[in-house]
Amino acid sequence: MSTYREAGVDVEAGEDAVDRIRSAVASTVRPGVLGSVGGFGGLFDLAAIGHYQDPLLVSSTDGVGTKALLAAELGVYHTLGFDLVAMCVDDLVCTGAEPLFFLDYVLVGHLDPELVEQVVAGIAAACREVGAGLLGGEMAEHPGQLPAGELDLAGFCVGVVERDRLLPQRVEPGCVLVGLPSPNLRSNGFSLVRKVFADRVLTDEAWTGAGRSLGEVLLEPSVLFAPKARRLLEALDVRALAHITGGGMVPKLGRVVPDGCAAVVDRRSWEPPQVFTEVQRAGAISDDEMARVFNLGIGMVAVVPAEEASAACRLVERATVIGEVVAARADAAQRVRWA
């Protein structure tokens, strides 16, 4: 006699997990969230977005990369929720959008309700911070696909932006680049990080000059830029926002630089946090490769008119001018240059 349970699918564990995440999900309710319809779909009331004249919906999806494997090695799952929301929502805000709601997909080999509870608690905390309702999710238990304790995460978010405030717009000579600091790796480059530290015992090895382990430092949750970006968008004439993730500054900032312009970034205008120099040293990684894989301490770039640069730096703690937009040949391949 074959049963679903013998095949590795534990329906009761699924129900237990659903019970455990209920209050976290409820904690993210914001205007517009109407909850779920018999489990077939999450509802969001467009009337609640209010003041938009000509709204566009914006949607984005992302994951946390192999940082999830590091989390599994360390048995710590709640920080991944911040990473997941940050990866999705911090992309979304680069269009000028206000986040509305978020959905998550959690893949596990064996459904451990405690693990799911940790993951969703982190997702919900991050959703509250960015103002997104956690409208739905899926727990996928795939026996045999991943070992117990391992997981993957995917996130989806939807936001709204006024059509005439869609970014980027009017990026031109005279604009400056304001860098928003990230003290850590965020959720990019972890395949390389894990390779570099493959022989270390992450839980034991002390991090230089702090009472923490190497693993704890690497696993630090992403800063959520969305609230900072929203502050800038509400107060200033922001022309563009670029979320610096996989691939680094050149491709990601390059996305918002139009024909006839170049962004010139002064790499000496900020000091990469220690974690980057440690990773570089441990892996004997070239400067160029570091810049292609990591954010190097600047996780988001806001493009604003020069006269608003100091206001931007006051609105976001430790934000700093890292460069400027200059005129370039119309067909210049290099949209982003290092000064």
Added chain:
Amino acid sequence: MSTYREAGVDVEAGEDAVDRIRSAVASTVRPGVLGSVGGFGGLFDLAAIGHYQDPLLVSSTDGVGTKALLAAELGVYHTLGFDLVAMCVDDLVCTGAEPLFFLDYVLVGHLDPELVEQVVAGIAAACREVGAGLLGGEMAEHPGQLPAGELDLAGFCVGVVERDRLLPQRVEPGCVLVGLPSPNLRSNGFSLVRKVFADRVLTDEAWTGAGRSLGEVLLEPSVLFAPKARRLLEALDVRALAHITGGGMVPKLGRVVPDGCAAVVDRRSWEPPQVFTEVQRAGAISDDEMARVFNLGIGMVAVVPAEEASAACRLVERATVIGEVVAARADAAQRVRWA
């Protein structure tokens, strides 16, 4: 010297894959789709939804379960796209919603552009069939998490429904249950299916009475119910729709049955397709377990007033009345009973 490529992340393969999926993505453009904003988010123009007076957004996420492992064993990936869209969008339409857009998340251990192209071609074909724009997606390459050729898929869709047409509504005695047929397993119960057939060579073993292999039969893509459901919604006074997926008829149909009612389903009113009887025999699975894991040939149930039952059966090929809604004690735990 460590590099990202040596750590297993192939940026060029990613770019190749993006080139390969471009035309498939473009083929799904529908009114409202404005494309992507520099890669930070996909845009959908709310003005294009047109005739809604008081619209609610509906959102849903799902995966394809371990059917993806079966696809990987067979090296056939394009059918999974239908499964992914069906799992998400056929949930969404149960709220009465019209699908607007879809995003996908593809997890692989090693990024094979040909594999991604097959997957996205299937997703795009299914998106066209249900009228959803493929607004964005993520290819996640996680070296070491999955073996080459293996994958997982998550999907996410957003639709819109007029507030006063939100389903379920007015499910009451006098309504009948119209079953929409699924000739195959859809994308549920595959952990059990794979266990049952673990010792068979799926590519070689001939399927009873057809020129196909066992693997081909098991991998058949899901029927997309959304277009059929939309036909019913536009023509009839549909009171509820239930997508019969994991857990089977009892919990899924139970979601739309209110206090004071029960849905009585006559299991003899349809013949389960051969694939279910073969799986049951091969695994010596009990009738009850079969009904808890599989759709048994009815993939969606529409609840309509009795006088519209024959019209519903004319609108959807091979649809058939499978039961009715009756009065029940207000606190009855059993919302769905077998006749």
